[in-house]
Amino acid sequence: MTKAGNKLDNRRGLSSINVGQYSIYIVAVVAFLFLSFTRPNFFRYTNIYSLVFGLSMEFLLVIGITLLLIMGEVDLSIGSVYAFAGVFTGMLVYELEIPLIISILICLIATGAIGFINGFLVVRFRANSLMITIGTMILFRGLADVLINFLKGITYPYEYRAIANFKILNINFTIFLMFIVIVGLEYLLVNHASFRKLYYIGENKLSAKIYGVRVERVKHTVFIITSMTAGLAGILGASRSGQTVWNTGQGLEFKMITAAILGGASLFGGKGSVVKSLFGLFLLTIILNGLVMYNVDPVWTDVVVGFVLILAIVFDTRINREKLVF
Amino acid sequence: MAGGEILKIDGITKSFGVVEALKEVSFSINRGEIHTILGENGAGKSTLVKIIKGELKPETGRLFFEGDEIPVIDPLYANSIGITMVHQELTIFEDLNVAENIYPNNIFKTRLGLIDKRKLLEQSRRQLSLFHLDIDPSERIVNLPVAEQRIIEILRAIALKRKLIILDEPTSGLSERDVKILLDLIKQLKSEGITFVYISHRIPEVLDISDRITVLKDGNYVTTVDKQSVGEAELIRLMVGREVDLLYSKKQASTGTGQKVHFEVVNLAKENFVQDVSFKLRKNEILGIYGLQGSGVEKLSQILFGLDTRDSGSIRIAGEEIRNYDSDRMMRKGFSYLNSNRKQAGLFFDMSSAENMACPVLDKVSKNKILKRKKIRQYTQGFVERFNIVIPDVKTKPKNLSGGNQQKLMFSICLGTSPGCVILNEPTRGIDVGAKAEIHKFILGLPDDDTSVIVFSSEIPELMSLCDRIVIMKNSRIVQELVGDEIDEERIMTLAAGS
Numbered sequence: 001m002t003k004a005g006n007k008l009d010n011r012r013g014l015s016s017i018n019v020g021q022y023s024i025y026i027v028a029v030v031a032f033l034f035l036s037f038t039r040p041n042f043f044r045y046t047n048i049y050s051l052v053f054g055l056s057m058e059f060l061l062v063i064g065i066t067l068l069l070i071m072g073e074v075d076l077s078i079g080s081v082y083a084f085a086g087v088f089t090g091m092l093v094y095e096l097e098i099p100l101i102i103s104i105l106i107c108l109i110a111t112g113a114i115g116f117i118n119g120f121l122v123v124r125f126r127a128n129s130l131m132i133t134i135g136t137m138i139l140f141r142g143l144a145d146v147l148i149n150f151l152k153g154i155t156y157p158y159e160y161r162a163i164a165n166f167k168i169l170n171i172n173f174t175i176f177l178m179f180i181v182i183v184g185l186e187y188l189l190v191n192h193a194s195f196r197k198l199y200y201i202g203e204n205k206l207s208a209k210i211y212g213v214r215v216e217r218v219k220h221t222v223f224i225i226t227s228m229t230a231g232l233a234g235i236l237g238a239s240r241s242g243q244t245v246w247n248t249g250q251g252l253e254f255k256m257i258t259a260a261i262l263g264g265a266s267l268f269g270g271k272g273s274v275v276k277s278l279f280g281l282f283l284l285t286i287i288l289n290g291l292v293m294y295n296v297d298p299v300w301t302d303v304v305v306g307f308v309l310i311l312a313i314v315f316d317t318r319i320n321r322e323k324l325v326f
Numbered sequence: 327m328a329g330g331e332i333l334k335i336d337g338i339t340k341s342f343g344v345v346e347a348l349k350e351v352s353f354s355i356n357r358g359e360i361h362t363i364l365g366e367n368g369a370g371k372s373t374l375v376k377i378i379k380g381e382l383k384p385e386t387g388r389l390f391f392e393g394d395e396i397p398v399i400d401p402l403y404a405n406s407i408g409i410t411m412v413h414q415e416l417t418i419f420e421d422l423n424v425a426e427n428i429y430p431n432n433i434f435k436t437r438l439g440l441i442d443k444r445k446l447l448e449q450s451r452r453q454l455s456l457f458h459l460d461i462d463p464s465e466r467i468v469n470l471p472v473a474e475q476r477i478i479e480i481l482r483a484i485a486l487k488r489k490l491i492i493l494d495e496p497t498s499g500l501s502e503r504d505v506k507i508l509l510d511l512i513k514q515l516k517s518e519g520i521t522f523v524y525i526s527h528r529i530p531e532v533l534d535i536s537d538r539i540t541v542l543k544d545g546n547y548v549t550t551v552d553k554q555s556v557g558e559a560e561l562i563r564l565m566v567g568r569e570v571d572l573l574y575s576k577k578q579a580s581t582g583t584g585q586k587v588h589f590e591v592v593n594l595a596k597e598n599f600v601q602d603v604s605f606k607l608r609k610n611e612i613l614g615i616y617g618l619q620g621s622g623v624e625k626l627s628q629i630l631f632g633l634d635t636r637d638s639g640s641i642r643i644a645g646e647e648i649r650n651y652d653s654d655r656m657m658r659k660g661f662s663y664l665n666s667n668r669k670q671a672g673l674f675f676d677m678s679s680a681e682n683m684a685c686p687v688l689d690k691v692s693k694n695k696i697l698k699r700k701k702i703r704q705y706t707q708g709f710v711e712r713f714n715i716v717i718p719d720v721k722t723k724p725k726n727l728s729g730g731n732q733q734k735l736m737f738s739i740c741l742g743t744s745p746g747c748v749i750l751n752e753p754t755r756g757i758d759v760g761a762k763a764e765i766h767k768f769i770l771g772l773p774d775d776d777t778s779v780i781v782f783s784s785e786i787p788e789l790m791s792l793c794d795r796i797v798i799m800k801n802s803r804i805v806q807e808l809v810g811d812e813i814d815e816e817r818i819m820t821l822a823a824g825s
Contacts (some may be wrong), residue, residue: 192695192697193688196688200685204674207665209653212658212685212687270674
C-alpha cells in the first residue's frame, strides 16, 4: 500500500510543478520588459496610462467570456452587443431625450434580454452556444448599424461623453473599477460556493447535475451577466469615443476569447481565472501596442490576433488531450 | 457448402484493467449454421463479438477463418474476408432509398461511370422478392418500420457477399409479427449457406432459431450444446449456475417488512422504456432491481432521480407526492444517485478529491457561502478513513486513483449528503474483488445509518447478497417481485429471460 501511495505521490508531485500555471504572468512580464528596453516610447507614463485605460474599457468583456469558458460555453455576440449598447444608449439620450441614468438602465435591461435569449436557446434547445451566438452576433451587429444609420454621424451629448472621463484623484474611475471588480470576482470564483459551481459544470456537467447543481439555471444566468457586462462596456466605450462610429467593437469577441485562452481558460471548460484573463488581454494589448512602436502598419493587427489565437488554441487542445487520457 | 468450421476461436483472453472479460475462450462456428452466443450481461458476449469483428485486440489467442489464421485485428480486414455485423443500433443511410441502402457501394454503373439507377432498382427488387418482401426499393428507408430497416441491413450484408454475419439482438424492439418475418429471413439465408452468429438473451427465440448454442459465463467458456439436446431450464442453469463463494453469501432475510414506506412509485411510464412500474421501498430496506439489457432498468433509475422525464405516473416520498421533480429537487428530498459508469459521470477527474467531495455539500462546508478549505479537508479525510480509500492526499485527483478507489470516492460523494435514500447503479462495476467486498460491506451497513437503498445491478449474485427484496423487469415491465427465500438465481434469470 505504501508503495502504491508513493507512486501516486510522485505522479502528483510532477503535475503540481506546473509551469503552465504561471506562464501567462511570465510571458506578459517578459513582453513588457522587452518593449520597455527596446522602445523608449513604450515605458512612458502617458503610453502605459492609455494602455491601462484601454484595458479598463474592455475588461468587462473578458470577464463574461471567462465565466462562460469556465463552463465550456462561449458567446460570440459580445462585440455586437458592445456596439449595439453604445449606440442604443446614445439614441435614447440624444433622440428621445431620456435622462442618462434611465437610458443606461433601459440599455442594461435590453442587453440582459439578449443574454436571456442566448441562454434560453442554449439551455432549452441544447443548441451549440458557438453557433447560436454567431446568429445573435450578426443580428445585433445589424441592429447597431441600423441605429447608426438612423442617427447619422452625431456627437453624443456632453453628459454621456463625460462618463468615461469621470476621474478620481486624477485617474479615470474605470481603472479603479477594473481592479476592484477583477480582484473581487477572482476571490469569489475561488472561494464562493455558488461561483465554484461554474467549474463543476465545466469539468463534467452530468456529474454536476447528479450532485444537485442546477446546470441549466446557472448557465442561463451567466449568459445574461455576460451580455449585460458587454452592454456596460459598450456604454463606456461609446462614452469614450463620444460619437457614433461604424464597426465599433468588430472582432472584440475573438480578441476576448484569445485573451481568456492565453490566461489559461479552455474551450473544454473547467478552467479559467479572471485575473489571468486580464493578463492575457494585457499581453495582447502590449503586443498590438508594440507593433505600433515598431512602425508596423496597423492593417497587420488582425493577422497578429489570429495568429496568437491559433497558437493559444493549439496549446489548449494539446494540454487537454493529455488530460482526457486516464 | 454446409458443414465444416468457418470460424475457429482459439484461446482468446481479454481484460480491461483488473476485470477479465474473456478467459481462454475456445470454440468453433460451423459453416451454414446459426450459432447463438448466450450469457448474462457482462458474460463477455460483446467483447468476443468485437474481437471477431476486428475492433478489439485480444491479449492472447488466435482466430482462424476458413482454415487460415486471421493475421491482423482490423475491422476493414475482417470485412474484406467476409465477416460483418448488424448492430443493435441501426446503421442505415437515412437520406437514401431502400435500393441505395442495399447496394451502398454503387456497383451498378453506366458506361459514363454514373450510377445505373434502373439496374439498381431492378436488382434490388429481385433481391427483395427472393425473400418474399413486399417493399418498394425506391422508398426512402426512414419511411419503413424498424423491422424492415433491419432486414434491409441484413440484405446489404448479403449483397456485399459476406459469409459470416453477426446479429446483435436483432429482434429487440420488434413486434411479434416482425420478429417472425425476421427470423424466417434468417433461416432462409442460412439454407443458402450464410453463417450467423446470433446474440440474444431471449431464450425462447434462441431455442427457436439456433442450431447450436455456446454459453459464456463471467468471461469463461461454459459449453456448446445442440439445440435439440437442451431446454429452457437447462440453458438458464448453464448461464447462471456457479459456485457460490464467500463474496456472494446470500443475505439473511431481514424482518423489515413492518417498516414504514419511505418511497413509492405508482404506474410510472415512459414510452419505449418503462410501462406500469409500481413498487414500494420501506424505510431502511435494500431493494434490488434486476433486468437484462433493454428491459428498461437503466432508464427507470434515471427517471427515479429526475435525470430523465416520465410520461405519466407518480412518485411519493414519505407519503408526499412529488410533482415536477428534477435531480436538484430529489437531492433536497434526501435522495442521492450513484452513476453506473464513473468514466461518463459521477466524478470530476481533473479536480482534487476534496473538491469532488465538496460538490453536493457546498453549503455544508462553507460559512456565509464562503468555502472553508479546512472544513472540506476534514470532511474528505473523514470519508477517506470511513471507506478506507487509498489516497496519498485529499488533493489527489481521481484520475490518479485506481478503479476501486475511484469507485469508493464516488460512493463517498453520494453519501456525503446523509441521504435518506440512495439509488446505486452498478455499485461495483469494473473493480477488483477486494474493493468489491468492501463496498458490499458498506452497502449492507447503510440501513443502520437510516439510509434506504435501491440497487440496480446486472450481477444477480451481487443483488442476492445485498437485497431484502428483488424486483425483476422484462420488456419495460415489472414481471415479479421476490422476497427472502423466494430469491434464487435460476428463478431470477428465468423471469428476466424466459418465456
